[in-house]
Every structure is written in C-alpha cells, then in structure tokens.
Amino acid sequence: MAEVLDAVREAPRQYARIARLWIRSSLSYRTSFAILTLSSMLITFLDFVGLWLMLHLIGDLDGWALWEIALLYGASGIGIGVADLLIGSVEQIGQHIRTGTLDAMLVRPVPLLVQVCADRFAIRRLGRITQAVVVFAWGAWHVEWTPSKVLVALLMVVSASVIFFALFVAFSCVQFWTQDASEFANAFTYGGNTMTQYPLSIFPIEVVKMLTFVIPVAFVNWYPCLYLLDREDPFGFPGWFAILPPLVGALMCGIAALAWRTGVRRYTSTGS
C-alpha cells in the first residue's frame, strides 16, 4: 500500500521532468513555436467568432443569449483545454505501439501512463485555455453570483477537466486493439466539446439522454450552467444534477483506469 502511495506522489514530479524536456525541445524551432502558439489561440478564437456570427444573425439561439452560450463555451473549453494540455498526448498511443517505442517505455521506472501523457508535452496548448478563460470570464460577468453558485462553478470547471481527461484515456485505449484508429476518440473528446458549446436544448431528448447516461458530457457544463443561470431544465431532469459533475468525473476515471489496465495487460509487442 505504501508503495502505491509513493508511486502516486512521485508521478507529478516525473511528469514535470519529462514535460520540461519537451518544452525545451519545442523551443528549438523558435519561429514554428511562436506561430503554433498564435494559431492555437486563433483556432479557438475563430471558433467563437463562428458562434458570434451565428448569434449576430438570429439574436439568440433557442432562447440562449450570446453571453449565456459564452458560459457554456468557456466551461467546456477550459475543461478540454486543461485535459488536452496535460494528457492529450495519450492519443498517440497507437503510434507508440506501431513504432515499438512503447516497449522502451515499459522498461523505464516511470509509470507508463505518465510517460505516454507527458510525451510531446506542448506548452502552446495554454493558448487555447487562455482563450476559453477569457470567454468564460465574459459570460460569468453577467451571472448573478451567490456563494452556492460560486461553488457549483468551481466544481464544474474542475470536473469538466476530469471528465475530458477520462474520455481521452478511455477512448485512446481502443488503440491497444486497432493501432491506427486514433481518430475514433476524437468523436467523443472534440465531439463532446463541440456538442457542449451549444445549449443542449437544440438536440432531441434521445441525444440528451445519451449525453447524460452513456457518454456523460452533459455534466461538463450543461447541468451546472442551468443552475448558474437559474434556468429550468428543458427536458425535466432534476436540478440536483448540477452538483453531480465531481461524482461523474470520479466514476469516469474509474472506467478509464479499468480500460487502461485491460489494454496494457492485453498488449503484446509488435515484435519488430
């Protein structure tokens, strides 16, 4: 037991050490690094301009004003941004299997998940988080805050990251079975992010049920934001769903850990 605790304590330090190396490596192509940082900011910015142009045309989307959508957008963006920064590299697992670098990782005295996630750590992804924070802050400016709303908002942002974290890991595990299917995970990670940028009331109830009980990305921002905005749930789900995100996050992490263990146990080297 003590060993397990030691390993957990060690992990962030080991992660940081690998990440630092990658930051130094990315700085060696300076022009590229500068342009990459700029464009990762621009990409999310233009994404939001798209929403803004849409709202500019119709005033509100299904009864949601732009600042309310900004709140949804910001929360989801921070969630996936943080998850992507810290562990987005797990998507490359198939590549590691194919090229055999996973074998080298398995014999090093650092947990495999830490190595895979810290690999190619890209500090430029901070650009995306910054943009999401700005949009979120703008939306939050309009909210009538109470202490309990502040708590729900904090839990929302942290849990959003945790939920996306679990989605990244769980769906990347598919690659232990089919190495070149990395794009499959995108449907759930980036797809989940795109879906939660809109008020879920634009989707039919079957879709929303799926997003609540099967791939629970609705907890990333939808239920907490309904509470922050004093809105009734258009589908009649109970108001206490707003405080469930931490629980959902923990549950998802459990599933992701299980998927990861199963995948690693199943792994047999390509032998090349």
Next chain:
Amino acid sequence: MLYVAIATRGFRRYSTYRAATLAGIFTNCVFGVIYSYAYLALWAQQPDAGGYDATDAVTYVWIGQALLMTVALWGGGTTDDLAERIRTGDVAIDLYRPVGLVPWYLASDLGRAAYHFLTRGLAPTVVGFVLFDIALPASPTAALAFLVSLVLAVTTSFAIRFLVAASAFWLLDQSGVRMLSGVTALFLSGMVLPLVIFPEPLRSIALALPWASYLQTPADIWLGKRVGLDLLAALGLQVVWAVVLLGVCRLTVSAATRKVVVQGG
C-alpha cells in the same frame, strides 16, 4: 501515364489504413449530427438565412463532412511527406528526379483525394441521407459540375498545402505555418459557418478568396444555387485560383533550390 501511376500509388497507400478510415468516418458522422442540429436550430429561427432553407443547410453540413478529408482542409496529405523530406534532407533525391516537384506531389495527392472521396466522402453522405434526408444534387449537370469543382478544390488546397510545406525550406519545421494555414482554411472555407450567411462585406471578401473553393463553391453547385453562366463563373474563379497558386508553387520551388542549402547528414 507516369502521373496516373503516381496517383494510383497515392490511392493505394492510403487505402492500407482500414481502421483509420472507419474511425474517421464515424467521427465525421458524429460531427455531422452535431452541426445538423445546430443549423436546424438556426434555420428554425431564420428560415431563409443566406438563401438556404433548412434542407439546404443540413445538406451543406454533410457535404462539409464529406469534403473535410477529401480536400485535406486541415492540412496533411502528401505535402506532409514533402515537409518531412525537406526537414531530413531527403528532398535532395526528389529534386534530381526527372519529374517536377509540384506535378509529382500533385498527382500523388489527387490519388489520395480520390481514396478519401470514395470512403470518407461517400460514407458520411449516405449516413446523412438516411438520418436527415439531405438533398441530392439538384440536376445531372449539377452533379457533374460538382465533381469538376471538387477536382479544382483539391488542386487549390494542394497548392496552398504545398506552399506551407515549402516554408520548411526556410523554417526547417512546417508545423507552425501548417496549423495557421489550417485555421485560416477552416474559417474561410465555410466549415465553421457557411460563407453565405457571413455579414457583408466579410461575405463577398471570403467568397472571392481561394478557400471558398474548398467547400462553399462545390456545395453551392451541388445545391443548384449556381446555374448557367453563374456556374461557369464559379468554376472559372476556381480555375484562376488553382492556376495562380500552382504558378506560385513553381516559383517557390525554383527560389528554394537556388537559395537554400539542403540539410545534410
């Protein structure tokens, strides 16, 4: 004949990754569903936005998903190989081949595009048709013109991607420029939002730029929004951009070979 052979190899090379293709189709469909509902909500409030009705809008979404990989909107395709070969210095071998650098990579990219069109283009379209009852091409002429427009779209996108890859002659690493170019393409092709519903003057500007060729022009042809002389004008603009950009590619290659020292090793 040589170019056909190169294109065939391009086609076959990409067809090796079956699971990747299936995963990609699945992802395209998920995004197709998301954007369909978003656009349906938009067009429910503004039923004739941009001269589209709700069916046109949803059809536009699925054409977008079908063309995303075909025109390699994000970047990628054979020009990524070129950038890597410039970084490693292998491009020296390409340069002494008796075939121009531009036509060689263009042929190979057209082969890739053909594969992506037949798989990642057709499959989501069928799914969109089943789920959302999207519109088929407005007429046989529209269908034919759509295919012509698509070839021009791939060529235009190739030329831009080639220029991005060629930036590695000077920067060694294309990834920054590649991403910036992808972001620009995403927005100005109409992938984020159809260009026709952009407010003026942004709309007219975007429609005149080469990126309109990627999605907005082929989609409008499919939907029968451009007919007769207007159709010819649409294709004409695509031809002009394709030719101009390929010309710039050639100039860039000759500038690069004169000025740049190939990475040795």
